[in-house]
Amino acid sequence: MMARNGLIGASLRAAALVSAAALLAGCATTAAFRDGELAAQVEDWDSAVEYYRQAVQDDPQNAEYRVALHRAMINAAREHYARAEALEETGALVEAVRAYRRAGELDPGNNDALYRAAELERAIRDRIEASRSRAPIEDMRDVASRAADPPLLEPSSGEPLSLRFVDQSVQDILDFIGNATGVNINFDQQFQDRQYSVQLDGVTVEEALDQILMANQYFYKVLGPRNVIVVPDTPQKRLQYEDQVIRTFFVSHTDVTELATLLQQIIRGGAPTPVQPQIVPNGLSNTITVRATPAVTAVIERVIAANDRPRAEIIVDIEILEVNRERTRAFGLDLSQYSIGAVFAPDAA
Structure with a gap:
């Protein structure tokens, strides 16, 4: 009890x-x-x-x-x-x-x-x-670009042209443009005259030459500020007249071998050109040297500028917190320390 x-x-x-x-x-x-x-x-x-x-x-x-x-x-x-x-x-x-x-x-x-x-x-x-200062490599690129620039056409008159010709000689139309703008227009020995109708309003001399010559399968090359030559648009003539420029592009952030491979894929995937550009990477100096026409070189320059950028960096601030949601609550007596014994004796009952 x-x-x-x-x-x-x-x-x-x-x-x-x-x-x-x-x-x-x-x-x-x-x-x-x-x-x-x-x-x-x-x-x-x-x-x-x-x-x-x-x-x-x-x-x-x-x-x-x-x-x-x-x-x-x-x-x-x-x-x-x-x-x-x-x-x-x-x-x-x-x-x-x-x-x-x-x-x-x-x-x-x-x-x-x-x-x-x-x-x-x-x-x-x-x-x-x-806010970053201009990198020296950018100045080097500008100098190289200016040195390789082809001559530009500089007509004596910058007024827009308005042309209306019906069944006129292509050579006569071009002579009219030359007289109106002060540009000397020469013709390749294989030039063949033909009849042509054209109506243009408010165009530059370059736009007029491009449209008229392209429609008649010719192209022109600028020989000087006020001198051009009109040439039949054939692969042989393109190879003969189109200039080849050599440009070296300095690369700062991209692997030159990978970038050269990208450029070659872009060139091969485009329209075939009479003069195939040559693209040579140099891993030691981290440069790409290109031999191509000025137009193709300009495209290559834009591709390099678009891809030669610092790699994106992601900065992540991480804070590691150790949280224990299980709170140990120990209240009262530890009953395990106590033992209760009882002896049942049938005889005593």
Whole structure:
């Protein structure tokens, strides 16, 4: 009987201690929620979010706590978004990006905040690129480009041309253009005249020559600022008259072998040309040397400029936090330290 009473007493004491511990835990949770309510009353939404999160962690099943946390997060997101807009207006783009990002974290449904952050990050990168000093390699490219430029046509009159000819000699039409613009037009010995009708209004001398000669299967080559020669458009004549220029392109960021392969694929995939360009990469000096016509060289230059760029970099800030959501609560007596023994004796009964 005494053993039984002792067991009951120990159980009651343990239950009392467990109840007291639960009461203390409830008080702690209530304190976190109460602090969150106080912060919300003064519209300190960032603090309110932290307090409400603590309350939800302590009592995840409490719907009131979860609703309060959601409300605080939405209001905090609005505050950060408004702050980001103000920072953006003052030009503090880095701080504005952080505020937009924070608004997006608090309110994942706010796509506009994430979009604005991405736009500002792009603007920051553009500012950094614009502020960088011009690389010496760019000056070298400009010098090489100017040295290889073909002569340009410089007519004495820059007035637009208006032409109206019906069944007239192509040579007579070209002579008229030459007289009107002060350009000497010469003809290849294999040039054959023919009748042609044309009507053009408000065109330059280059546009007029291109249209008339292309329609009659001719092309022209500029010999000087005011001298051109008209030639039949055949592979043999192209090979004879088209200039070959040699350009060396300095490459800064791209592998020259890969870039040369890309250029060769582009050239092979285009329309066949009478003069096949030669593209030679040099891994030691990190350059590409090209021998081609000025027109093809200009295309190659644009392709190299478009591909010889710094590789994109992604900077990721990582913060590793170790979170243990399982809180160990040890309250009351450790009953494993106690043992209760009983002896059943049938004879005594």
